[in-house]
Amino acid sequence: MAEECARLVAEGSADLAVPMLRKAVDRITRALMYLDDSSGIIGDDLQELMDLYAKACAAALPNPVSLTGWLVKLECDGPGWPRVRLADFAPALGKRGIAEVERLVAERARVADPWTAGFAVRDLREQLAEVSGDVDRYVAVLAEHLTNAVQYQRIAEVLHAAGRRDEAIGWARRGVAANPGSPYTDRLRDLLVSMLLAADDTWVLCWSGGRSSAGIPPLPNTDR
Structure with a gap:
């Protein structure tokens, strides 16, 4: 599937790859919560899919607000993988999307449990400062x-x-x-x-x- 999506992106059909990649990332992320990945192989494959998804989004430019909500939720409510790299998604997010990330992170910061979502909020704040x-x-x-x-x-x-x-x-x-x-x-x-x-x-x-x-x-x- 990853090879097919990479081909679509390369051929200028990233809009077809975007929903496929997002669904794959969601499914593998959920599955990893119940699998033994001590070798790290599945996690590495998942990160590669996430990186390809960022590349596809940069080409297809999906709705930035929807993308923002998904990224923040994955980072703050997810299991800690895959790594969310805002710099990779910045071309797709644009100013509107980055502003929405700022808003959502500020909202999360007000209610974040320091023992759970605290790390994710801090990480996103640092990334936002970096991409600025x-x-x-x-x-x-x-x-x-x-x-x-x-x-x-x-x-x-x-x-x-x-x-x-x-x-x-x-x-x-x-x-x-x-x-x-x-x-x-x-x-x-x-x-x-x-x-x-x-x-x-x-x-x-x-x-x-x-x-x-x-x-x-x-x-x-x-x-x-």
Whole structure:
């Protein structure tokens, strides 16, 4: 079925593939709640269908309000799969659809159970900020949930990609300092080192105590 739908999209008949793919995603999502998918094979196939559905929607441009309602319901009321990527659906949603996502997410945020739908609401808010293209807004939303090094890394990467290197370095430093024992800190530390090296700020990697002010091992002594 996936191959047939991919062919329809490629041939310019995405409007025929859209309802087939949506029905398939719904059915497999429900079935996965009762199946053992420890291998992850079915889940991977489901995500591929979801990605193809996003591509078909971008070509066929279905009703954005209907699409929005389905996406938000899947994310907030579903089992956690497939992954809803608003960036993939943004071409199909357009300004009208994105505005509707904003409205529905704000509505969900007012009544969301923090132990169930709370994560989904936060994820959608972060994605909305990302697709808005407003870097400051995206950073502000990410900064609302600084529970681990991963979140600091995301902020640092966003700022670095926007050419705001000094701010990115500052956030990376904060993240390393706030999460010294986290298994996720190594990647953040690597990012910090790469940014400092690119900025030719290698001298700040060490300080008088022989330890790094950013949690980075001191540079080797090459004078011996």
